[in-house]
Structure formats: C-alpha cells, structure tokens
Amino acid sequence: MEKSKRQLVRAAVITFILFLAASAIIAGSAWFVYYGEYNERVIENGNALNQNVKAIVEDYKILPWLISVWYSDDDFTAEPSDEIKEKFRYTDFSSLTQEYVESLSPEEQTAVARLAYFEMVDDLRKELGYKALRIMYYGSDDMEDEGCLVICCQYGSDVGLQEDSAWFETFVDYDESEHPVMTRIHDSGEDDPNYEFFMPKGSDKTYMYIYTPIISDTGVIAIVASCREWGEDVRSILISAAKIIAIALVLLLIIFSVVYFMISRHITERTGLAIERERQHSEMEIASKIQLSCMPSDLSAFDSRRDMSVYALIRPAKEVGGDFYDCFFIDDDHLALCIADVSDKGVAAAMFMMMAKVLIKNELSRDRSPALALTNVNRQLSENNDAQMFVTVWLMVAELSTGKCREVNAGHEDPAMRLSGGEWELIRYPHDLACGILPDIAYHEREFDMRPGDTVFVCTDGIPDAENTDKERFGTDRLITSLSQAGDKPKDMIMRVLSDADAFAGEMDQFDDMTMLCFTYEGTDTIEVTADDEHLPMVIGFADSKARIAGADDKLCGDIRLCTEEVFGNIIDHAYDDTGTAAVSAFTQDGYFCVRFADSGRPFDPAEADAPDTDTELSARKVGGLGVYLVQQLASDVRYSREDDMNILTVMFEIKEK
Amino acid sequence: MTINTEKKDGTLIAAIEGDLDRTTSPELESRITPMLDSVTELVFDLAGLKYISSAGLRVFVKMQKLIGGGKMTLRHVAPAVMEIFRLSGFTNFLNIEE
Structure with a gap:
C-alpha cells in the first residue's frame, strides 16, 4: 500500500539525483575538454579574421597616404558632396597611385580619401559579412609621431554590427594603460603574444582582443583589432545543456507523476482486493478454529x-x-x-x-x-x-x-x-x-x-x-x-x-x-463395577458375550445368565451396608467356562448357606437361599474362598465340545 | 417385560412377556397385588416368558400366598423356564400347565 508509494518516491528522488549527477559529470568533462581548446580556437579565429582584413586593407596601394590624410582630416567619415561622388563614381580607390593622388588639389585629395574610406569599409563589410566595425585612430593627434589606424572588428557572434555597444564606445575612449598589448605592438611591431582581455567600464562582460599590425616603411601604420565576447561559446553551450537538462527533468517529472498516479490507483484497487482476501482468510481461520475446537x-x-x-x-x-x-x-x-x-x-x-x-x-x-x-x-x-x-x-x-x-x-x-x-x-x-x-x-x-x-x-x-x-x-x-x-x-x-x-x-x-x-x-477378562442393579445388565452382558466366545450354547448361556444374576444380586443385596464394588471376571479354564465374582463385603460362603427346603409345603417355605440353590444346581461347580478380606466366588460351567 | 391383564368374573389372567428378573419382578408384584380383590382364580400366561430368576420365583410364591384359598395356575410355560421351576421344586407346589 503506502509502502509501494514511498518506494516509488524514493526511486524518483534517487533517479533525479543520479540524473543530475550524470549531467554534472558529462557537462564537467565537456567543459574541461572544450575549455582546454577554447583559447586556442578563439585566437586562431581572430588571427584568421585579421589576415583577411589585412589583405583587403593592404590592397590599397596608397594606404600610408590615406592614413596620413585621414589623420589630418577631422571629419574623414563625413559623406562627400554628390558632385565629388559623381566625379569619382567609377574610380577604383585601391588601385590609385601615389603620383595620381598627389597630383590632385588638396580639396580633391581630402574627398578622395573620404571616398576611399567608404569603399574600404564597404569592402570589409562585403568580404567579412558585416564584421568590420570601425576604423579609427590610435595615439596622439600627431600622426607623424605616434599615430596609427585601428580597424576594429567583431567576430564570434551573429549579432552583426554593434557600433553602439559598450565595448566599442569605451574602446574609442580607450586608455593606453588598459591595452598594454596594443600599445606594445604599436610601439615595437612585436605581435607575440597578440591578444589581451579587457572589461570595459560599465560592462559586466569581458572581451578578448587580438591584434595584427600593418607595417609600412614608416613602421606600424595600422592595427587590425578583432574582438569577441569572452566565454560566449562556453556560456551558450552551458545554457543549451541547462535547457536540455531542464527539459529532461520536466519529462522525468511528468513520467514519474504519471507512474505515481497509475500505481496509486493500482494500489487502491489492490488494497480493496487485499482487504477482501483478508476478510475471506480470517473467515477461513474462524471456521478452522471452530472446526478444530470441536x-x-x-x-x-x-x-x-x-x-x-x-x-x-x-x-x-x-x-x-x-x-x-x-x-x-x-x-x-x-x-x-x-x-x-x-x-x-x-x-x-x-x-x-x-x-x-x-x-x-x-x-x-x-x-x-x-x-x-x-x-x-x-x-x-x-x-x-x-x-x-x-x-x-x-x-x-x-x-x-x-x-x-x-x-x-x-x-x-x-x-x-x-x-x-x-x-x-x-x-x-x-x-x-x-x-x-x-x-x-x-x-x-x-x-x-x-x-x-x-x-x-x-x-x-x-x-x-x-x-x-x-x-x-x-x-x-x-x-x-x-x-x-x-x-x-x-x-x-x-x-x-x-x-x-x-x-x-x-x-x-x-x-x-x-x-x-x-x-x-481388545475386550477385557475383568470388569469392575459398582454393585448395584444399574450395573447388572453390564455384568450379565459381559458374562454372556464371554460365554458365547467360549462356545456356550443358548441353553448354557441362559444358565450362566441366571447364575450371574443370582450371585451379583446377592452381592448387591448383602455384601455391603451401603454400596461397594465388585470385580467380575470371565475366562475359560480346563474345559470350564468360569465366572468369578470378587467383592470386599462381609464374608459369605454359599456352601454354608441353608439349602432351601424345596420339598416343604409352600406356605411354610422361606424365600431366601433360593438363588444360591439354583446356582449350585445349574453350575458344574461353585468354589468359594476368602482371600485378602475378599469373597471370591467362582461359578464353573462345563463346555461341551460340539 | 410386559404384562397384559384381563379380569373377568373373579378370574384374573396376566400374560407376561420377556424376562422376569431382579429388575422386573417388583413391577409384576406391584401390578398384580392391587388387582387381587375378589379374585378367586389367578392365571399367569407365561407363553412369552423367556427367562426367570429367583426374584421371579419369589413373586409367584408371594402371589400363591396372597391368593390364599383361591386357585393359581401357571400356563404355557416354556421349557427353559420349566426347568427352573423343576430345579427349584416349584413343580411340586404350583399348579403348572405346560
């Protein structure tokens, strides 16, 4: 009943714990394997991107010139006039030569630099799929001195341009001290290692920057900087895993709920049956007890x-x-x-x-x-x-x-x-x-x-x-x-x-x-009974059955019956003042069937009793002694002895062989 | 033991069936004794009597005394019972018809 439910709940809890533990182990190992290679892959990807950017940028033969013009132009990202755009509509800025641009008027030079900027940015966007974000300056206002172009890209995310993102804004107002690796690359051209981490102010995310210098005769003239949000992949994997685990948990919960419900109903039904069985069983037990107690x-x-x-x-x-x-x-x-x-x-x-x-x-x-x-x-x-x-x-x-x-x-x-x-x-x-x-x-x-x-x-x-x-x-x-x-x-x-x-x-x-x-x-040769009339039939029956077994015929059985009645009757009447017992034995000895009566009453030897006067006139006759007389007449022999204060009277009948 | 009695003009006929022993004899005595007034002839039909002991003999002796000057007859006595009558010497004193 309730036990089964508890077992199910316990099984559910154990399953959940095992499931969570397994998830944690799998996620942990995946994290370990993944995280071990994460750095390398991020750097590799960043470098590859940077090489692509570099190829596009270096395609511009007049890159050093462009950079110097942009550097001196406070507003190089401003849209040139339609007139200028029209004039250079079919110009391929990447193929322009130093001689050509120097032949142009200063106004035209500025306009060409501005148009070239748009073309370059456009190229970057086309080639890199909107991953190039901004080209800007690094260093002091004096380009000759320290200046450098920084081409900032973002990769590793599908979100596209994020010009307004915090990292970009803070990067614009960068602090040299926050980018020691970039500063070193700019100053020395050394690009190993070429990455660093940075958490912009007001942001809760860490970013990774990978730099690739573009070097001309005058030194580092530009740096391609790729950026990606650090731990992005790991986080997304963890979030996906968490989602899968959550879904699995919900499914498990549903399965257990359904099973619990079904088992509960089953248990209810079974409990009903069990009660019925119990009732029948106890009824059987009662019946069994009644039976055996009987x-x-x-x-x-x-x-x-x-x-x-x-x-x-x-x-x-x-x-x-x-x-x-x-x-x-x-x-x-x-x-x-x-x-x-x-x-x-x-x-x-x-x-x-x-x-x-x-x-x-x-x-x-x-x-x-x-x-x-x-x-x-x-x-x-x-x-x-x-x-x-x-x-x-x-x-x-x-x-x-x-x-x-x-x-x-x-x-x-x-x-x-x-x-x-x-x-x-x-x-x-x-x-x-x-x-x-x-x-x-x-x-x-x-x-x-x-x-x-x-x-x-x-x-x-x-x-x-x-x-x-x-x-x-x-x-x-x-x-x-x-x-x-x-x-x-x-x-x-x-x-x-x-x-x-x-x-x-x-x-x-x-x-x-x-x-x-x-x-x-088994029968018995001796019965011991109370000497009263109630037991007379028993004594007679006993003697009779023994006599028949001994081979006595009806006539002899009648004589034995009469003798038994007379002797036992005498014991009843005369042996005791109150009542006593008599033992009656029946056995066969030397061709005689013997009935022996033993009582502990007053001594009585029938041989000494006066024989009744059978010849006397009836009116003068005594009625006593008749029984003993009949016994003596009917039996073959009557023997009396007094042993241990007991009267032993044996009445013997000769059994005639048929 | 069963006793059937018939009384007619001073004659009482009692038919006895079964055994007349220590236990049944007193019943015979108590049944017959009150009926003996003005009886001059008492007849016992013993055709159904199969057994008799001294207790039964005593009842007949008593009856013979009670009837006094009247006549008592034992009728239809079976051989086994007759043998007891003979042994006890009753055949000499009782009026017995076989």
Whole structure:
C-alpha cells in the first residue's frame, strides 16, 4: 500500500539525483575538454579574421597616404558632396597611385580619401559579412609621431554590427594603460603574444582582443583589432545543456507523476482486493478454529485403557471443510465413535458441524441407540436448514464389556473392518440418508459383535477422493491395501493411510479435509463395577458375550445368565451396608467356562448357606437361599474362598465340545 | 417385560412377556397385588416368558400366598423356564400347565 508509494518516491528522488549527477559529470568533462581548446580556437579565429582584413586593407596601394590624410582630416567619415561622388563614381580607390593622388588639389585629395574610406569599409563589410566595425585612430593627434589606424572588428557572434555597444564606445575612449598589448605592438611591431582581455567600464562582460599590425616603411601604420565576447561559446553551450537538462527533468517529472498516479490507483484497487482476501482468510481461520475446537483434542485419555484403543486424526484442507470426529463415553461401558462430513465449506459449514456434533452427543446421552439419536438429530438439523446443508455421519456405540456394537451410516463412506487375524474389508450395507435433508425419516442401526482384536476404520471422502496429477482417485482399493500394510495400532493404521494418500497425491494440493477414525476392541477378562442393579445388565452382558466366545450354547448361556444374576444380586443385596464394588471376571479354564465374582463385603460362603427346603409345603417355605440353590444346581461347580478380606466366588460351567 | 391383564368374573389372567428378573419382578408384584380383590382364580400366561430368576420365583410364591384359598395356575410355560421351576421344586407346589 503506502509502502509501494514511498518506494516509488524514493526511486524518483534517487533517479533525479543520479540524473543530475550524470549531467554534472558529462557537462564537467565537456567543459574541461572544450575549455582546454577554447583559447586556442578563439585566437586562431581572430588571427584568421585579421589576415583577411589585412589583405583587403593592404590592397590599397596608397594606404600610408590615406592614413596620413585621414589623420589630418577631422571629419574623414563625413559623406562627400554628390558632385565629388559623381566625379569619382567609377574610380577604383585601391588601385590609385601615389603620383595620381598627389597630383590632385588638396580639396580633391581630402574627398578622395573620404571616398576611399567608404569603399574600404564597404569592402570589409562585403568580404567579412558585416564584421568590420570601425576604423579609427590610435595615439596622439600627431600622426607623424605616434599615430596609427585601428580597424576594429567583431567576430564570434551573429549579432552583426554593434557600433553602439559598450565595448566599442569605451574602446574609442580607450586608455593606453588598459591595452598594454596594443600599445606594445604599436610601439615595437612585436605581435607575440597578440591578444589581451579587457572589461570595459560599465560592462559586466569581458572581451578578448587580438591584434595584427600593418607595417609600412614608416613602421606600424595600422592595427587590425578583432574582438569577441569572452566565454560566449562556453556560456551558450552551458545554457543549451541547462535547457536540455531542464527539459529532461520536466519529462522525468511528468513520467514519474504519471507512474505515481497509475500505481496509486493500482494500489487502491489492490488494497480493496487485499482487504477482501483478508476478510475471506480470517473467515477461513474462524471456521478452522471452530472446526478444530470441536474435536476431542486429546485422545490420550483413552490410552490407559486396556479394553480398547482408539485414534483419530483430522487434517483440514486449505479451504476448511466441515469434517469432524468425536469419541466419548456415554456411560461406564458405552463408547460413542463418530465421524462426519458437512456438505459445505466455510464458517456456515463449521457452525452446522458444531450443531450436529452437539446434537449427536446430547441425543446419545439420552439413549444409547445411535439410530434413535440420529433420527432426532436429523429432525432438528432439518428444521430451519435454510442453507440446505447436510452432513454425512457414521455413528457407532460400542459396549466395551461385551464388544456389542451398533452403528448407523447416514450417507457416509463405508467403514472398513478387520476381524482379529483376518483381512481388511469394507463393510457394505444399505445406508440411510445424510442428516439435514428430510426431517421425518427413521434411521436404522446395524448390530454386530466385536471380538478382541477386531478393528474398525472409517474416514471421510477426503481420503478416497484424493487425486493425483493424472486425475486418478486414491479410492477404496488403495485404502484397503494401505491398511493391510499398516502396523497393528490404530495410530499406525491412520498414519500409514495418510502417508500413502499423500504419496499418491504427489504434488496435488489437498482439496478436502482428511479425517480418519480407527478403533480396536481388545475386550477385557475383568470388569469392575459398582454393585448395584444399574450395573447388572453390564455384568450379565459381559458374562454372556464371554460365554458365547467360549462356545456356550443358548441353553448354557441362559444358565450362566441366571447364575450371574443370582450371585451379583446377592452381592448387591448383602455384601455391603451401603454400596461397594465388585470385580467380575470371565475366562475359560480346563474345559470350564468360569465366572468369578470378587467383592470386599462381609464374608459369605454359599456352601454354608441353608439349602432351601424345596420339598416343604409352600406356605411354610422361606424365600431366601433360593438363588444360591439354583446356582449350585445349574453350575458344574461353585468354589468359594476368602482371600485378602475378599469373597471370591467362582461359578464353573462345563463346555461341551460340539 | 410386559404384562397384559384381563379380569373377568373373579378370574384374573396376566400374560407376561420377556424376562422376569431382579429388575422386573417388583413391577409384576406391584401390578398384580392391587388387582387381587375378589379374585378367586389367578392365571399367569407365561407363553412369552423367556427367562426367570429367583426374584421371579419369589413373586409367584408371594402371589400363591396372597391368593390364599383361591386357585393359581401357571400356563404355557416354556421349557427353559420349566426347568427352573423343576430345579427349584416349584413343580411340586404350583399348579403348572405346560
């Protein structure tokens, strides 16, 4: 934003400085080169001009005579009368001879000298292009003595005649001391060096004079003086250079202004876009936070359990989807596992996801049936679902004491399962509709038993739908292969699938959330529960599932159930004054299926209990002792011991080989 | 456990389905006891009874005592339940029709 503008301004300033520096260097070197030769060239030009003037002037054979006449004529520049002009109209004054002019009358001599002056000046002007300015005298009034003609020219400028210029006027009233070089040339004829500088009074310019003497028998009779304004060329070059630099600067300024304007507008537009991007980005961040805050961040609470292990992982895509997983205990014995995928993305999807998650947990806490829970969740999600979102859900409730599981699949991916020692395979069965679409539909649950070592794996479509650069899907076959090659722990399996999916996708970006949940049922040989009626079904279920695994038939299972109820019922009723716990173990030993009950209540040996009188007349019968009696009747053996202040009662049933 | 009762001219017929155990037996007792006024014949239809424990047996003993001079009959007893009746010696004292 502002930074870009500042950078541009800084670039402009630097460019200007560099430009000025470069200009100064170029101008300086040019000045140095030029100025070095300047003197020489000025003198050369002045000398050349002087030679031309000299040639014209010396062409007049009677030059010494002319000079002497002009010298004695106070008004030699005055125009002669028309009569005289007429008389000498065709005379070539340069070719006149000394004899001829001396033969003329004094008046005629003066007139001829005056006409010759005009002709000479005219010649000079024609030949030199108006560079000859004035012919005048130098020295005292006495020509014989000191006098000299000075022919003043100006060169080096295109301004033409400058008769009124300051230099000329001051030169007319020259002071000898101001022109020492001219004085020396006049006195001695020496013309090396032949130039000097002079600043006329009242002028701010310096002029250079170059002198060339014209010498006759009588000595120096005239001096050709060329003058030019000193430094004129250099100044004009500098002025031109300054103009070019000024124009370049103005152009640069204009260019920078235009660029600045364009960049400003561009930046404004980009700033708008950036704000919009920022807004979307922060919305995504919020969605991401909502999503991740919904997950049970720490599954390590389950690590200490020996009856199962569970691992889950969510890796959100750049554009946050609505995946979530959940894993929680409904009660002591029932674990809920859930994985889900909301159809949309962004904050709205995250909110919908959160709602679904809370509803599922709430409904499950009211009833352990996942089908009933989802039926209710679906009704609530479908109401006021203006955004038309929906969520696919896989929900399972596992009874850890028995391995009994109930699962519902609402439009979700097929879970994969591996029985202990078996191979991975997808569990395919008809699914119910995803939640949030139709309010009044009933969900169905599938019941199955998990045996110790069985594992169930479920993921969201981010895994099978992962694509590689050839637009191939990872798919469920690769998923099954990946699971088969994974280690034994749920975490190993999930990490293996993730790394295989990543390796498959290669350089393709992950476009959907990847979420996985894996659960291994280990089961347990012992459950420890509070001795109350509430836990009776759990104990019975535990014993029953173990008995079935041990190979007990329905009849035997019925006997085991009855015995379990009677023994556990006795512990509930009699062992403790208040409440206590009981540990119930189930195992197979030497062909007997054993259920062992341990409690720390008051000692009770069923063998010492009075057997009920089953033959007594009913009216006289006691109702106590019947339970223990039935156990003793149904079981193959009942053993009691008191160890470490605990009652240990083992009820044994013979397992008949089929 | 579900209990369906039908009372007609001093005869109360109670059909029991499901399990009769520690948790359900008290319900059977509390349902039937108030209905025994002027009942001379009490019939339990146990066709739907799949399981019984000592708690269930006790309810029948109580019912037999409450009916006093009246007649109590257990009807349509399933084999598994019959076995418990047999073991507990109830077959000797209760009027059981298979």
